[in-house]
Amino acid sequence: MVDIRLTNTRTRKKEAFTPIDAHDVRMYLCGPTVYDRAHLGNARPVLVFDVLLRLLNHVYGADHVTYVRNFTDVDDKINAEAQRRKAAGSDLSLEDLIVERTDETIAWYHADMDALGAARPHHEPRATEYIAQMIAMIETLIANGNAYAADGHVLFDVRSFPEYGRLSGRSVDDMIAGARVEVAPFKRDPMDFVLWKPSDADLPGWDSPWGRGRPGWHIECSAMSEALLGQSFDIHGGGIDLQFPHHENEVAQSCCAHPKAEFARVWLHNEMLQVEGKKMSKSLGNFFTVRDLLDGGNPGEVIRFVMLSTHYRKPMDWTQAKADEARDIMWEWRKLTRDVQPAAQPDPRVVEAIANDLNTPGAIAVLHGLRDDPALLLASARFLGLLQQGDGDWMNADLQVLDSLAEYRGIDDVLAQIEARFDDIRAEAMQSKDFSRVDYLKSALTDAGLEVRMSKARVELILRPGTNQHRVVGIADELAS
RNA sequence: GGCGGGUUGGCGGAGAGGUUACGCACCGGAUUGCAAAUCCGUGAAGACCGGUUCGAUUCCGGUACCCGCCUCCA
Numbered sequence: 442m443v444d445i446r447l448t449n450t451r452t453r454k455k456e457a458f459t460p461i462d463a464h465d466v467r468m469y470l471c472g473p474t475v476y477d478r479a480h481l482g483n484a485r486p487v488l489v490f491d492v493l494l495r496l497l498n499h500v501y502g503a504d505h506v507t508y509v510r511n512f513t514d515v516d517d518k519i520n521a522e523a524q525r526r527k528a529a530g531s532d533l534s535l536e537d538l539i540v541e542r543t544d545e546t547i548a549w550y551h552a553d554m555d556a557l558g559a560a561r562p563h564h565e566p567r568a569t570e571y572i573a574q575m576i577a578m579i580e581t582l583i584a585n586g587n588a589y590a591a592d593g594h595v596l597f598d599v600r601s602f603p604e605y606g607r608l609s610g611r612s613v614d615d616m617i618a619g620a621r622v623e624v625a626p627f628k629r630d631p632m633d634f635v636l637w638k639p640s641d642a643d644l645p646g647w648d649s650p651w652g653r654g655r656p657g658w659h660i661e662c663s664a665m666s667e668a669l670l671g672q673s674f675d676i677h678g679g680g681i682d683l684q685f686p687h688h689e690n691e692v693a694q695s696c697c698a699h700p701k702a703e704f705a706r707v708w709l710h711n712e713m714l715q716v717e718g719k720k721m722s723k724s725l726g727n728f729f730t731v732r733d734l735l736d737g738g739n740p741g742e743v744i745r746f747v748m749l750s751t752h753y754r755k756p757m758d759w760t761q762a763k764a765d766e767a768r769d770i771m772w773e774w775r776k777l778t779r780d781v782q783p784a785a786q787p788d789p790r791v792v793e794a795i796a797n798d799l800n801t802p803g804a805i806a807v808l809h810g811l812r813d814d815p816a817l818l819l820a821s822a823r824f825l826g827l828l829q830q831g832d833g834d835w836m837n838a839d840l841q842v843l844d845s846l847a848e849y850r851g852i853d854d855v856l857a858q859i860e861a862r863f864d865d866i867r868a869e870a871m872q873s874k875d876f877s878r879v880d881y882l883k884s885a886l887t888d889a890g891l892e893v894r895m896s897k898a899r900v901e902l903i904l905r906p907g908t909n910q911h912r913v914v915g916i917a918d919e920l921a922s
Numbered sequence: 923g924g925c926g927g928g929u930u931g932g933c934g935g936a937g938a939g940g941u942u943a944c945g946c947a948c949c950g951g952a953u954u955g956c957a958a959a960u961c962c963g964u965g966a967a968g969a970c971c972g973g974u975u976c977g978a979u980u981c982c983g984g985u986a987c988c989c990g991c992c993u994c995c996a
């Protein structure tokens with residue numbers, strides 16, 4: 442059995458991982474608010490958890506792991522977009538417009554995460570499907586003396602939970618001293634947070650004991666994780682920015698609703714993403730979505746490679762230079778493993794690296810050492826979700842012939858034709874010692890993007906990413922005439 | 923103001939209290955008509971100041987700088 446060690450935010454330590462039930466390992470990842478395309482930062486926790494899922498599947502068996510990731514489809518940004526569409530003259534109701542917006546966003550999200558090679562979770566609950574469970578949990582919290590209704594709202598009373606602040610290492614008093622919290626008049630304590638809030642007629646709402654309203658942001662994850670994973674489960678995670686307030690508040694809600702349960706045993710948080718050394722932001726002009734990168738010619742598995750080449754607990758800097766280097770490496774590995782059957786098991790050192798707090802850079806370093814064993818390289822790379830079947834289309838696209846004539850002949854035939862002719866010309870040059878024609882031909886082929894290898898025995902032409910196949914065909918035709 | 927993360931060789935990026943990370947780049951050699959590719963090989967690090975230790979880049983304390991959170995945020 443592989444020993445898994447994970448850094449638990451709750452204890453600030455790297456600990457041996459022991460599931461509550463080895464036959465039913467359960468984890469929950471905070472998913473996206475579905476108001477717009479996923480940006481690059483959204484992809485990081487998804488990929489971290491995807492690697493974790495593969496590890497757990499490997500160790501405990503795929504039938505014994507349950508992975509839940511929610512969609513937050515109750516949110517003011519979604520409401521704003523729906524209201525904008527309504528104002529723009531849509532005939533649909535506000536509710537339908539919200540469904541329309543969230544449905545299309547979820548479809549985008551699926552397409553983008555699929556492109557990165559991330560497996561779909563077993564459950565992808567939408568907040569709107571669990572309103573009843575949220576209301577029930579809020580009622581329990583009120584009954585337990587941890588929440589109170591005031592002015593149409595229901596608030597969580599942070600002073601009723603002595604552990605409040607433990608996950609994020611903050612104290613209520615310190616935070617209040619920071620004086621950055623909005624103090625609504627109906628709050629008993631400035632740090633109290635909303636469990637339920639009233640909705641006007643032009644906002645989506647559900648009937649509740651406190652009137653028509655909608656849930657606060659945090660309660661959904663408490664309610665959905667309980668519904669799908671139980672009151673205690675193994676791993677809960679997300680970006681480090683969620684540590685406070687989102688996860689702190691989840692802990693407060695779930696632990697107070699179920700004082701005898703553990704809620705999440707292990708908390709996993711990934712560090713933030715930067716772009717070219719700076720925070721990704723629209724104002725800096727370095728904000729982009731996963732789709733922007735994919736459409737910009739970065740294959741999904743190349744993006745994945747870049748993401749995995751930095752450990753999840755360190756800030757990750759996205760640069761185009763890294764993406765270019767990753768693309769070259771993936772291209773090499775794809776070539777090495779073409780038509781190769783994967784080994785039955787990944788290299789144990791790769792599994793070991795991942796088991797050691799998801800050390801993806803360490804695992805990639807092992808991969809580099811497997812060039813002489815393509816079958817093992819393939820199996821090990823797939824363990825990380827790289828070199829997966831079907832994901833290599835980007836390379837095939839590069840290898841495919843764009844020119845109709847070349848398509849008819851096949852690029853391999855075209856190259857073979859040039860190679861044969863090149864051999865003759867070179868043989869003549871060897872005799873005459875006049876290499877000018879050889880050099881001219883070589884530079885023409887190199888300029889077209891091919892790699893030209895001249896061994897003693899023969900000339901070999903190798904396709905590279907971005908080879909201009911029109912020019913290659915042109916050269917072939919020129920030589921033939 | 924409070925809390926947290928980071929700082930490793932030209933660049934990227936890990937582990938480990940003492941022995942080569944690894945990748946890319948560079949340099950040297952083999953090879954080549956010249957190259958490319960390939961193979962072999964060399965060099966290069968741990969922000970700064972203290973402390974613990976036989977020994978620290980790795981542990982502890984402090985300083986500097988960078989980043990993030992405390993408000994919607996992965």
